[in-house]
Amino acid sequence: MPWDVNDYPNSLKNFDPLLRKKTIEIANALLANGYEDDRAIPIAISQAKEWLKDASKEEKENFDKKRKPKKSDQHDTSSANPKLLDNAVEVFYEENHWVVKTKEAKRASDTFDKKTAAIDRAHEIAANKESNVIIYKKDGSRQN
Known part of the structure; x- marks a missing residue:
């Protein structure tokens, strides 16, 4: 509603x-x-x-x-994908940055210079959508 x-x-x-x-x-x-x-x-x-x-x-x-939001406002639905809501949030190294991205999403949520900041953000996103976080090392292997 x-x-x-x-x-x-x-x-x-x-x-x-x-x-x-x-x-x-x-x-x-x-x-x-x-x-x-x-x-x-x-x-x-x-x-x-x-x-x-x-x-x-x-x-x-x-x-x-800006005018106040109304219940009848129209929103662009072309970019969001509710199918990704249950997908894990991944943290991986790419092009000199730590990337936070929902698995199978087209683009990253955020990029960071420090891995710890990326992990913190991934946990925040995952908690909001009740999914989990998958963390990778700089060499691309999965971190335990």
Whole structure:
């Protein structure tokens, strides 16, 4: 069920209004892409918090001025693939970076200079989608 700023999950009630707005926007997009409510909410919360942490003051101000999300908003469903939701999150070394990518996804979620940062992010993603993490060594062999 889509949400708006007047009707949203109880888990968002104590959020800063900007964080709540971003979470609703992301959650509604996930719902449009076939995610179930109970999976869309934690993923949206995590992504919204990440956005809020990384966004510049100008990005935050622009988003705050943007119209509020509505239940009837249309979302691009061409890029998301709910079939990947249960797939493991992999960490591997490629082109001088540690890559975090859901198995069988077309593109990486993130890249990092340090393996520990990549592993931390992979665990965060996997926890949100209730899947597991597969870690590889720099030589491509699987880490135990």
